[in-house]
Amino acid sequence: MKTTALIQQGLERHAREDGERPCLIEGDAILTYAEADAEAERFARFLRERSIEPGTEPGARVALLLGNSRRYLAAFHGTLKAGAVAVPLNPLAPQMWEEVANRCSPALLVTEDRLAGAMEASPLPHRLPVHVFGTGEDRLDLLRFSPDPVPISREADDPAVILFTSGSTGAPKGVVLTHRNVVANTLGVLDYLRLTPADLGLAVLPFHYVYGQSVLMTHLWAGAPLAIENRTAYPQVILREIARLGVTGMSGVPSTFMLLLQKGDFEGFDAPDIPRLRYLTCAGGHLPELYVDRVRERFPGADLFLMYGATEAAGRISYLPPDQIDRRRGSIGVPIRGVEMRIAKEGDRKGEIEARGETLSPGYWPGYWPLEGALENADDRLPADGWYRTGDLGRQDEDGYFYLTGRTSDLLKIAGHRVSAAEIERALYDTGLVEECAVAGRPDETLGERAEAWVVPVGPVTEEEILARVAERLPAFKRPSRIHLRDTLAKSASGKILKDALS
Amino acid sequence: MTEERLRDLLHKAGVRDAQGIGREVSLYETGALDSFMLLELLLTLEKELGVRIDNRDVTPENLDSIERIEAFVARIQPGP
Secondary structure, eight states: OOOOOOTTHHHHHHHHHHTTSEEEEETTEEEEHHHHHHHHHHHHHHHHHTTOOTTSSSOOEEEEEOOSSHHHHHHHHHHHHTTOEEEEOOTTOHHHHHHHHHHHOOSEEEEOHHHHHHHHTSSGGGTSOEEEBSSSTTSBOGGGSOOSOOOOOOOTTSEEEEEEEOOSSSSOEEEEEEHHHHHHHHHHHHHHHOOOTTOOEEEOSOTTSHHHHHHHHHHHHHTOOEEEOTTTTSHHHHHHHHHHHTOOEEEEOHHHHHHHHHHOOOTTOOGGGOTTOOEEEEOSSOOOHHHHHHHHHHOTTSEEEEEEEEGGGTEEEEEEOGGGTTTSTTEEEEEOTTEEEEEOOSGGGTTEEEEEETTSOOEEETTTSOOSSTTOOGGGBOOTTOOEEEEEEEEEOTTSOEEEEEEGGGEEEETTEEEEHHHHHHHHHHTTOEEEEEEEEEEETTTEEEEEEEEEESSSOOHHHHHHHHHTTSOGGGSOSEEEEOSOOOBOTTSOBOGGGOO | OOHHHHHHHHHHTTOTTTTTSOTTOOTTTTTOOOHHHHHHHHHHHHHHHTSOOOGGGOSHHHHSSHHHHHHHHHHHSOOO
């Protein structure tokens, strides 16, 4: 059955049916569903006064430069209620803002005081009208606008959000997500997390990030409250809020859990103090097995869901049911409801994980839009067969569970053999001599390509010693031809080793 | 630890504009610090100072601005 709902209808339904229930908890302040929906309507009115009308396809873009707050909720849903397209910006990546403005020409930008300084130092104020939330003459005060609904006509396949991903190489890409994509992801996640109004989530991830957006949407759809605490980088704050509020679930990326376990003060913090915490989810990268075990030791009452996804899939692609973690170490699980997964069997893309379903984006802004003329760009559209190429290499076990084995971009072709850089990296780690490493291909006159490794050694160790240990683990054609010893390896803001910077 | 060195460590941890950020500016309020950067910062501080930072000390009160980190480092730094 295809979903036909619009994103904002989750909030609207709970506002109508049970409007006094808590929707957002910020510190000691509680915003009810009815209040949240009214604020979004006011924002839609504000946009209409700025002549942002739903009439034109594919809809005017509204840029949001906001932290997690009731304002984000109002601006995001208000934009959709006005028939426009939300473009959330990452406050941590000001270098991307101008490029995003160039790509999708937003009609205006809304921000808040604490980010206004950084925004004013950027080229944005010269590019588009900027409105800062607040009270007073020069501020965007939502109370000046009516909360009466603005009638619009929008379909589930209309674009709703453009999320820009930085990627490890190249310019940012604007992933277009339709109402259908986001709602289908929300329903697919709810199918296994089973949130109800009795749940209470702790929002650790930013809403401008697809995973944070998914956390927000699943709670709104379930009618559950979500607590916002912007200082959740601090493990003590997370632990305190879980206990203080009676949080039932939290979603994080690997660094959230690694920081929590390494630097959390668990003294006097025991499972009986947090009887309500029933699940934790982790996605956005691989959580090392050591931490998988430690999370379960520290939070024995909570189910741990390890998940896999992509911005292009509006969030989730697969999840590993908690009772399968011990049986299927390292697995990314099975597709969420509404998504199909497969491993390409032949051709250049052999071994690549592909996904298809209602959650999958139609393509990248602006070229995805099937208009005649200059805007059209086939590279910006998802393949016509509907299968999204994840760029990840994988395998499936006999019961259909998926596992990641590397990246297609990391695939080397050495003397005609296809070799995954990740496999060589694993062998290097297995020697026990390596703290960090990265493998990349280099052109070779004889072999076509050869593997070279950049290694941060655990202690004083020579290139020869590492090579000798690797030789016990890999056939000759897979062994790196050189090992470069380094003190550190350059990393991106999200902690990934920058392979382009290896030299 | 000098302020210059601290700004350098913040930069290496991924904090944007680590050289220009005001001493008293909240790293959280301006969205400059996330969990990954905080972990990097703590690990480099521990390595640099040769001490283990007590988990109870990993709080916004100790770490949310250059001024606060400086005061915190001065407190935990082993004596000469």
